[in-house]
Amino acid sequence: MTDEVLWLDEHRVVSLAELVEVSGLSENELLELVQVGVLPVREARGAAYTFSARVVTVARTACRLRDDLELDTRGLGVALRLLERVSELESEITRLRAQLPGS
Amino acid sequence: MKYADYYAALGVERTASPDEIKKAYRKLAQKYHPDVSKEAGAEDRFKEVAEAYQTLKDPEKRAAYDALGQRPPGEEFRPPPDWARQHGATGNGAENFSFDDVDFGDLFERFGARGRRGGRGQLPGQDFEVPVEISIEDAFRGTTLELNLSLPEYDSSGQLRRVPHAVKARVAPGAVDGQRLRLPGKGGKGFNGGRDGDLYLDISLKAHPLYRATDHDLYLDLPLAPWEAALGATVEVPTLGGAVKLKVPAGTSAGQKLRLSGRGLPKPRGGAGDQFAVVQIVVPARASDAEQKLYEQLREQSQFNPRQHFGGEGA
Numbered sequence: 001m002t003d004e005v006l007w008l009d010e011h012r013v014v015s016l017a018e019l020v021e022v023s024g025l026s027e028n029e030l031l032e033l034v035q036v037g038v039l040p041v042r043e044a045r046g047a048a049y050t051f052s053a054r055v056v057t058v059a060r061t062a063c064r065l066r067d068d069l070e071l072d073t074r075g076l077g078v079a080l081r082l083l084e085r086v087s088e089l090e091s092e093i094t095r096l097r098a099q100l101p102g103s
Numbered sequence: 104m105k106y107a108d109y110y111a112a113l114g115v116e117r118t119a120s121p122d123e124i125k126k127a128y129r130k131l132a133q134k135y136h137p138d139v140s141k142e143a144g145a146e147d148r149f150k151e152v153a154e155a156y157q158t159l160k161d162p163e164k165r166a167a168y169d170a171l172g173q174r175p176p177g178e179e180f181r182p183p184p185d186w187a188r189q190h191g192a193t194g195n196g197a198e199n200f201s202f203d204d205v206d207f208g209d210l211f212e213r214f215g216a217r218g219r220r221g222g223r224g225q226l227p228g229q230d231f232e233v234p235v236e237i238s239i240e241d242a243f244r245g246t247t248l249e250l251n252l253s254l255p256e257y258d259s260s261g262q263l264r265r266v267p268h269a270v271k272a273r274v275a276p277g278a279v280d281g282q283r284l285r286l287p288g289k290g291g292k293g294f295n296g297g298r299d300g301d302l303y304l305d306i307s308l309k310a311h312p313l314y315r316a317t318d319h320d321l322y323l324d325l326p327l328a329p330w331e332a333a334l335g336a337t338v339e340v341p342t343l344g345g346a347v348k349l350k351v352p353a354g355t356s357a358g359q360k361l362r363l364s365g366r367g368l369p370k371p372r373g374g375a376g377d378q379f380a381v382v383q384i385v386v387p388a389r390a391s392d393a394e395q396k397l398y399e400q401l402r403e404q405s406q407f408n409p410r411q412h413f414g415g416e417g418a
Contacts, residue, residue: 008283098315098322
């Protein structure tokens with residue numbers, strides 16, 4: 001018997017309620033992060049938002065930064081944007097390094 | 104359990120005011136927060152700082168901590184028998200409480216506002232994130248991870264104790280570096296009917312002697328002899344699914360990437376990345392006399408100038 005494993009990737013969809021449950025952020029905080037543009041919405045049907053499961057990691061990071069560094073939503077917006085940028089650059093470095101012979 | 108010096112962790116005096124403690128924590132938390140700092144040892148340092156702050160920021164927890172006296176960090180010790188009761192810990196068994204399997208950092212959980220709810224209110228179990236390294240072969244074929252973790256869990260009196268957790272997780276083919284997996288309910292147990300926490304696995308791929316992975320694509324160095332590169336050749340190239348024949352076109356130069364379509368890591372919903380063979384041209388360290396003669400002959404006869412674009416005398 002193995003335990004249930006959910007992939008946090010773009011193929012899995014999570015609702016706003018699920019995101020509240022797994023991230024530790026409130027619905028309002030999540031909606032504010034959507035507004036500042038760091039939590040991309042997959043589909044918005046009126047007030048019913050769905051997200052790619054990838055954002056679970058982002059929302060959990062936001063919760064840690066809120067709790068540990070006492071950041072408000074605007075601070076979180078800036079921090080998450082910079083972290084996203086760092087992660088894109090790291091992926092780019094990995095991609096370029098992989099192409100270098102003998103690396 | 105091992106004693107930890109919380110004042111030293113925050114770099115403050117034992118007489119520090121709540122404000123000084125908060126300032127010291129903020130400064131260190133920003134410096135060492137694992138989401139922000141990639142400095143070696145930052146995560147451990149942050150845990151130390153956060154644990155110290157959790158206890159020292161709460162007057163009741165701080166009083167309970169201070170009552171243990173100052174000891175050398177890391178010293179093995181046990182709190183005196185009536186210590187928990189004297190400092191207002193409540194819940195079942197506070198009178199004859201055992202300190203078995205209790206981590207120093209979890210010891211103060213029962214004090215203060217949150218601790219007093221112990222025995223009555225619900226508390227959700229904690230979530231945990233665990234980094235897991237798998238090989239590129241395991242990412243290709245899929246693997247079953249068997250993890251033996253020791254996670255803090257509330258006992259019936261509301262005290263956190265370290266409890267062994269065995270987790271068996273099937274990772275289907277197609278995990279890439281940075282893939283995150285969620286195991287619902289596999290974190291710490293909830294207290295008094297609170298929901299169980301989740302376990303998150305952060306997958307990374309181990310470095311491989313042949314392959315370099317980026318997302319679902321793989322890169323591999325392909326050493327060629329000069330004549331193979333010049334004349335073209337069909338060579339055998341390893342892939343994760345077994346060796347395949349690769350046709351190297353005549354006139355191939357070093358650095359060119361030859362694509363083996365669909366030979367990379369599988370994608371979870373079908374399809375696969377590609378494998379790229381990065382051409383290297385290698386020469387024998389010592390050419391035989393016959394080879395030497397042939398190279399010399401080639402030099403005499405060839406009009407090829409690889410540095411033509413330099414212009415001038417260097418060309």
